[in-house]
Amino acid sequence: MSHDTIAPYTAFAGSRHIASGDLRHVALKVKETMDSSAQEPVILDNTTCRLVEVDLRGTADDIVMRLHVPQGEQEDAAPRGPGRPKLGVVAREVTLLPRHWDWLNSQPGGASVALRKLVEDARRMHQAADRQRESRDALYRFMSMLAGDQPGFEEASRALFAGDKAAFLARIASWPQDLHDHARLLSGAAFAEP
Structure with a gap:
């Protein structure tokens, strides 16, 4: 492959x-x-x-x-809750300390606008690290599902989460060719520099 x-x-x-x-x-x-x-x-x-x-x-x-x-066919029958569903806004519960609520409510636009801005700023700032973490988690899911009984699985997992690409590649070298090739392919994003 x-x-x-x-x-x-x-x-x-x-x-x-x-x-x-x-x-x-x-x-x-x-x-x-x-x-x-x-x-x-x-x-x-x-x-x-x-x-x-x-x-x-x-x-x-x-x-x-x-x-x-279409994916939405089953979802259209479900009743809609509070929020602005046509805009994609979903109401959920957030638990904060009173001083946090006081600060949020004092922001222009109120708590909802301030929270959306904070979340967007955090998403932009951590985008590369989040993408790397998601790729690492996906690779581990693949390994656990299809290569959990392969020799060196535990060591490869430790190397993956330690960010040691050389050790990871060495541990998967003896795996069946298709598993090895796919794990190696998926590892590119998991070991990318954030």
Whole structure:
């Protein structure tokens, strides 16, 4: 398996890479290989390395049709709560000390505007570090799910969280080629300088 960039989705059956690409392509490749694979295939979202549930029953056309059902169709039936849902504003509870509320309420626009500004400033300031942490967590999720029984897994995990790329790459060198290649691909963002 070779990649120059990380595809949005990847499927594995055990340690064997099945396909990478858009969800339609990956789902159809998984459908093709399901009967010949001794191990249950999994489809991963490569950004988070979380499992993607795809209904693979029926024909290829059935699968593709189900993939194109708009995500919001089920959500539209749910009752809406307070806030400004058309703008994407969601009401949630925030617990602060009285002095924090006093300061927030004294800001121009009130507490909500001040909190949104603080959050946006923090997001901008920590964006690179947050992206690296999310990439590291995704790589660990991939490793735990598909390589947890591989030799050097514990050591590779420690190297990952210590930020030691050389040690990480050394620990995954003996893994099956497809697992090694995908872990190495995902490691680029996990070890990037924030």
